[in-house]
Amino acid sequence: MTETPGIVITGASGRMGQMLIKTVLDSDKARLVGAVERAGHAWVGQDLGLAMGGSAIGVVVTDDPLEAFSKAQAVIDFTSPEATLAFSKLAAQARAVHVIGTTGMSEAQIAQLEPAARHAVLVRAGNMSLGVNLLVQLTKKVAAALDEDFDIEVIEAHHHHKVDAPSGTALMLGEAAAEGRGVTLADVSDSGRDGITGARKRGDIGFSAIRGGDIVGEHDVLFAAAGERIVLRHMATDRAIFARGALKAALWGQDKAPGEYDMLDVLGL
Numbered sequence: 001m002t003e004t005p006g007i008v009i010t011g012a013s014g015r016m017g018q019m020l021i022k023t024v025l026d027s028d029k030a031r032l033v034g035a036v037e038r039a040g041h042a043w044v045g046q047d048l049g050l051a052m053g054g055s056a057i058g059v060v061v062t063d064d065p066l067e068a069f070s071k072a073q074a075v076i077d078f079t080s081p082e083a084t085l086a087f088s089k090l091a092a093q094a095r096a097v098h099v100i101g102t103t104g105m106s107e108a109q110i111a112q113l114e115p116a117a118r119h120a121v122l123v124r125a126g127n128m129s130l131g132v133n134l135l136v137q138l139t140k141k142v143a144a145a146l147d148e149d150f151d152i153e154v155i156e157a158h159h160h161h162k163v164d165a166p167s168g169t170a171l172m173l174g175e176a177a178a179e180g181r182g183v184t185l186a187d188v189s190d191s192g193r194d195g196i197t198g199a200r201k202r203g204d205i206g207f208s209a210i211r212g213g214d215i216v217g218e219h220d221v222l223f224a225a226a227g228e229r230i231v232l233r234h235m236a237t238d239r240a241i242f243a244r245g246a247l248k249a250a251l252w253g254q255d256k257a258p259g260e261y262d263m264l265d266v267l268g269l
């Protein structure tokens with residue numbers, strides 16, 4: 001009998017790290033073989049189950065990512081842009097599928113993932129949920145059907161710990177709207193309005209970010225014209241949707257050729 005793929009979770013103590021650990025432990029399609037935290041973190045050297053407040057599970061948290069990755073078939077990584085770049089090189093060295101949920105990466109940082117993708121499978125998406133990826137496709141369709149009489153605005157809301165804006169999901173939705181309209185997002189993007197901004201420019205795609213409390217993640221794509229508005233909305237109420245998508249991506253990537261993929265590839269949307 002072939003063994004199920006071994007998974008390592010980076011940023012193990014994080015909000016998503018802990019959700020991913022629970023998701024992998026609950027799955028009969030994968031095994032948890034490692035958990036990584038940064039050097040000096042209180043969890044390093046502890047049994048992961050005990051660190052999470054439960055019983056021992058026989059996986060010790062390590063600050064040595066390469067050692068952990070070399071025992072794994074996939075690395076699921078929801079950390080920070082700097083950490084993800086470093087992990088991409090090590091995951092490629094270990095030939096492990098690298099599932100990247102980290103958001104807030106600059107264009108230059110995204111370009112730096114390319115060498116790793118020559119040797120290993122990378123699946124990266126600002127949102128790993130089925131619902132949002134479906135919304136991406138719907139956004140593209142609606143934007144393609146409407147002309148610039150409809151102003152497009154992406155409005156997102158997240159918990160007060162979130163460090164990046166617009167969210168990765170908002171950017172995915174903005175990209176989808178731009179693609180539907182046949183324009184480049186960078187040419188029409190309008191984020192961070194403040195003060196005397198002047199009137200809205202026709203054809204722009206606007207972004208607004210709300211931060212508060214424990215909001216998991218909410219996204220509206222608004223198409224506003226004279227006399228009518230269309231709103232496409234996704235509301236996440238449980239981080240499990242992101243973790244399930246990430247695990248699906250890790251399994252999907254097992255038999256794929258090296259390269260960069262996204263959740264539309266994984267979900268076949």
Ligand SMILES: NC(=O)C1=CN([C@@H]2O[C@H](COP(=O)(O)OP(=O)(O)OC[C@H]3O[C@@H](n4cnc5c(N)ncnc54)[C@H](OP(=O)(O)O)[C@@H]3O)[C@@H](O)[C@H]2O)C=CC1
Nearest residue numbers: 011014015016038078079080083101102103126127128242
């Ligand atoms: N694509 C998707 O579907 C989703 C993406 N996300 C994204 O995932 C990321 C993490 O979110 P969340 O779990 O809420 O954040 P948290 O801050 O709760 O967790 C981040 C984890 O990454 C670790 N980390 C950060 N920087 C480094 C580093 N340089 N080296 C090693 N470890 C590091 C942190 O360790 P420490 O505490 O020591 O800093 C922490 O354990 C964000 O970018 C978020 O936007 C979130 C949800 C869904």
Ligand SMILES: O=C(O)C1=N[C@H](C(=O)O)C[C@H](O)C1
Nearest residue numbers: 103126127162167168169217
């Ligand atoms: O930081 C979060 O929490 C989330 N981040 C992702 C994003 O930036 O869109 C996905 C989700 O909305 C939660």
